Amino acid sequence: MNFDIPTAMQLAATMTLVVGAGLAFAASGYPPSLQRTINLWVRGLLLQPAAFVMYALRDHIPDLLSIVAANTLLMAAFAHQMHALRKFNACPDRRGMLAMLVVTTLVGTTLMTWVWPTLGGRTVLVSLAIFALGLLGVIGIYSSRGTRSRPEHLLAVLLGIGMAIMLVRIVSAPTSSALSVVTYSPLQGVVFTYASLMPVLATVAFFLMCGDRLNADLARLAMLDPLTGVYNRRTLDDLGRRAVADARRAQRPLALLAIDIDHFKQINDDFGHEAGDLALKALVERLQLELRAGDLISRVGGEEFVVVLPGVDETGARSLAERIRSRIGESTFAIDGAHVPLRVSIGAGAISPAADDFDNLRQATDRALYAAKRGGRNRVVSVSALDAT
Template sequence: MELDVRSVMLVGVLLSILTVVLLAQAGQAFPVERRRLLRIWTVGLLLQPVAWALLATRGLVSDALSISLGNGLLLLGFAEMARAVRGFQGLPERRLAYWTLVSLVVVALMVFAEGWPHYSARVLVNSSCAAILLASIALALSRDYTRRGFTAARLTGAFAGLGVLIALWRFAEHSLDPRATGSLYDAGASDIAVFSYACVGVTFLSLGFVLMHTERAYEDLRRLASLDPLTGVLARSGLAEQGHRLMSESRRYQRPLSMLLMDMDQFKQVNDSLGHAAGDTVLRHLAERARRVLRGEDVLGRLGGDEFVALLPSTDAAGARVVAERLRDALHEAHARYRGEEVPVDLSIGVAEARAEDSFDALLQRADQAMYGAKRAGGNRVELAPAG
């Protein structure tokens, strides 16, 4: 049973139009800064039915218009999709490079359609460009292939990779068995595969691209929910999540884990005398100074108010005390500034090393008790929780 090319084209046109409508609706749910990339993708998708309409006029209009412009619009659609994916990944969009490539291909197609007509020559040029554009989509998403679990980027990249293989198959078939004459209406197996992919495959690529935006939006919401909006460090929920993870790893690999609980000694006076804006400045200053002292693998979070917690993996109580003294000195030596004035605030820190039987909450309670011990001893000091 032979596949009717016109039927494939009609299905592709209808699917493209339907997908454009769905993309336009879905795009309204995303932040404004994300909609630009969806618009670029939608433009690329809109070029598909226009291109197929031109290709369907073969014999009714000049080959230069039908073949060259029709295939050029198809390739330009894939170029716009590649731009959108690269922009989504934070990579240069390379609009000029893509548009130049497509323009050169259109010129070559005109030459092999009117000047020196040759069907396989047109196929080789067309397939090479399609493979390059689809490969650029797959490569732009390559950094997401190693992530665990299902990801829309992996799905989209895999489908783009499938398009590359199909384009290369068509390239190889016409390289080994070139044909001077031919058209899409008497196409071979690889030609049908390419047409089917170009007609129907863009719908799956579009679905993957929308899912990529959905995943990114979810990650953004999750990150915002786990971060303290004032200081940018982990909020209590995010801190607890990381704490449970580090406690589990500490037990599994039998490595030490220590916690620092920090509390400012004169924070209430700052709020009462200078106002909450000054207090917010001091809190941000503490978070910034702590980031400079802590290592990359350490975890910093805000419990609430002026209480901060630092989790130090692979660090025993003695090492944690050294870090705590550095933190206290860092804040003491570089005061926060509010409206041009220095705002000195001392820091009391409780240090606790995790025991085998400790839960995260138990470790937090022990560090809290040590911190209050530092305050009772006069403040601006470091106290260790008992080991036993």
């Protein structure tokens, strides 16, 4: 087989440079949260062409460039990309470890080139460093919580292949210092074929990961109220109907709370709309302290919220509503140094023969809320008490 390693390295340098430059331009279209990790990845990608060119010129430039600088640049490039991968999945920061691998490569290749010249030693050192970087990347993919996307699995497989090749390379390290890193052998052919293809394939996988994350973030944002971060009305309609259907199927209770901030317009008029926004956020924070993880909170209007309580009957819902009203009534929020009181009115209802679907239950709970407002505010009215009058 006629495989010219310098030519392969020149081709890899060209492809990596073109892909890196193109993606550096494309990264500006991503949101800032993804731009930071993409820029790290692209920075690593753009470090690789210089290393590949130095490898290709192994017999034509000084060892300082073709050995020490080339290997160190390659390690720095991989370190940037593994840091980007770990940052993407919010893994613990391992920049110190990554930097140590780069410095070890620099010092080790320097010593093994001029002090104790040994191609086999350099091969083992560089292969171990690449293996360690790949391992940090794989751990970064699988150590975070949540499900893994297919592009993440693909990137893990690509890293795993590289790690396996490095292990074989360590075992088969050349013993003769007369050999050159660009001298062809079947193993060298595999190593440099992988080195030529890996930057492009890994970058495709990484950008597919970013695309999946962007789509997931957009889908999540479409479900949420942008100010308070709780579900919006459209999402409530969908999740609420599902929750009621599940409760009826399992013959379990389900309750709703309709919550409205008292005198909200006055807060806006007296302190400005910023105060109104703070009041909405303060209410959500206090609700989250009182509710369970499986309860659903939604903002359905300007200052009105609905809470879905699976497994809770009306008695339990009223008791919870009284506790929420009391806790909120005891608190204030600050605006421009002034402590502004926060009060709420609450309607409480549960699934019943008269309110056997989500829409009917919403309407019944809303009527109870309006009764609480008409009755003087800062109080709880249940649907059953309303029906009894």
